Amino acid sequence: MKHYITFPRVEGTASRQAHADLPPGTFERELGKEGFFGPATHMYHRHPPTGWTAWDGPLKPRAFDLAALPGEHPSPWDAGPVLHNAAVSIRLWKAPRTMDHLARNGDGDELLFIHAGRGDLFCDYGHLAFRPGDYIVLPRSTMWRIDCGEPVTALLVEATNGTYRLPDKGMLGPHAIFDPAMLEVPALDDAFRAQQDEREWRVRIKRRGAVSTVTYPFNPLDAVGWKGDLAPVKVNVADIRPLMSHRYHLPPSAHTTFVADRFVVCTFAPRPFESDPDALKVPFFHNNDDYDEVLFYHAGDFFSRDNIHPGMMTFHPCGFTHGPHPKALNNAFTPKKPATDEYAVMIDARDALEVGAAARSVEWEGYVDSWKTPAPPKAAE
Structure with a gap:
C-alpha cells in the first residue's frame, strides 16, 4: 500500500464539497x-x-476515427494494434465473414467488445450467440472462432500476460452495476455439436506477437462436456445498471x-x-x-x-x-x-x-x- 503525505486543508475561495457548489465564476x-x-x-x-x-x-x-480504418481482417491477428503497452493491446477487428480457422491467444486473456454485427462464437467451452454491445471475455489460450450472421466490428482488448477480473464493489455489494448471475457462459448445445466435423482445421496461435499455425485433421472444438470454474463469460451493455x-x-x-x-x-x-x-x-x-x-x-x-x-x-x-x-x-x-x-x-x-x-x-x-x-x-x- 502506498502512503502519501496527506493533510486536508482549505485555502482561499473554494467549495468544501467536490463537484458541487462551485464559487461563482470559477x-x-x-x-x-x-x-x-x-x-x-x-x-x-x-x-x-x-x-x-x-x-x-x-x-x-x-x-x-477507427470507423474509417480500411480493409478487412479474416483473422483477429490481422488487425494491427491501435494503442498498446506491456500490459494491454487494443485493436479494432473488422471481420467480413465467418472465420475458416480457429484463433488462440497465448499472450493473455482477450476481451471482445462487439461494436457492430451479429453471429455465433464457438470455442472450447461451447457456443455463444452475440450481438452489438456484448462484452465477451476469453481466458488465455481458449480456442475460438466466430460465425458471422453479418459483418462484425469488434474492439479487442488483450490483457497481455494478465487476467480479467470483476471489480471489488465494496459496500455496494456484489450485485450492484450488474449481478454476476447476468454473466452467460458457452453452452454445449445443438449448434455446437452441429459444427463438429472431421475435415481439416487450422489453429492460428499468437504468442509474443508472432503467429504459429497448427493443423488438425478434425475440428478440435469437439468437447462433449466440461466442469470447473474457468470459462468465457458474456455480458451486454444493456445489462449494466x-x-x-x-x-x-x-x-x-x-x-x-x-x-x-x-x-x-x-x-x-x-x-x-x-x-x-x-x-x-x-x-x-x-x-x-x-x-x-x-x-x-x-x-x-x-x-x-x-x-x-x-x-x-x-x-x-x-x-x-x-x-x-x-x-x-x-x-x-x-x-x-x-x-x-x-x-x-x-x-x-x-x-x-x-x-x-x-x-x-x-x-x-x-x-x-x-x-x-x-x-x-x-x-x-
Whole structure:
C-alpha cells in the first residue's frame, strides 16, 4: 500500500464539497493520485483549465476515427494494434465473414467488445450467440472462432500476460452495476455439436506477437462436456445498471466493468443527469495523473465531446488537464435533456500507451484545436 503525505486543508475561495457548489465564476480542476482512488485536491480557477490557444509537442489529446480504418481482417491477428503497452493491446477487428480457422491467444486473456454485427462464437467451452454491445471475455489460450450472421466490428482488448477480473464493489455489494448471475457462459448445445466435423482445421496461435499455425485433421472444438470454474463469460451493455447520485457527479471509476493487471475497463451507459441544481452535470476537469485514458465511442449522443461519432476513439495521455469540450461547459449545470444517451468503453492504463500505425492512419489532427479558447481581441491602439 502506498502512503502519501496527506493533510486536508482549505485555502482561499473554494467549495468544501467536490463537484458541487462551485464559487461563482470559477472552474473546478481535480488533481489526484492513483486515478480517482488516492488523495486529491480541487483547484478553483477563473478560466477553463483547457482554455489553451496553442499546443506544441507530442503530449496532446488525440482522436482517431477507427470507423474509417480500411480493409478487412479474416483473422483477429490481422488487425494491427491501435494503442498498446506491456500490459494491454487494443485493436479494432473488422471481420467480413465467418472465420475458416480457429484463433488462440497465448499472450493473455482477450476481451471482445462487439461494436457492430451479429453471429455465433464457438470455442472450447461451447457456443455463444452475440450481438452489438456484448462484452465477451476469453481466458488465455481458449480456442475460438466466430460465425458471422453479418459483418462484425469488434474492439479487442488483450490483457497481455494478465487476467480479467470483476471489480471489488465494496459496500455496494456484489450485485450492484450488474449481478454476476447476468454473466452467460458457452453452452454445449445443438449448434455446437452441429459444427463438429472431421475435415481439416487450422489453429492460428499468437504468442509474443508472432503467429504459429497448427493443423488438425478434425475440428478440435469437439468437447462433449466440461466442469470447473474457468470459462468465457458474456455480458451486454444493456445489462449494466450504472451507479447514480442525484447530488454528486461520480468519477469514471464508479463505472468499472472489468479490471486487469495495470489497467481497467469501464462502461458509460445511459443514466439520469444529477438533479441537484448546484451539482456538476458534466465530467469535471481533472489531471491525467498516473493513468492514460482511452475512450471508444460505441453508440448515442456523446454530450461532453464535439464532432465525435460512433467508432471513434479519443486518447488523453498522462500529463495534462482535460474535461468537457468548450460547448459542453454551457450545460455544466443545466443539461438540455434529463438523461445521458451514450454507450462508451473506457480503458485507463497505468503505463504509457504507444500509438500504433493503424491509429495514426486515421488520426483527426484537429482534435487538440477543438479544445481551444479563442484569444480575446486586441485593444485598439
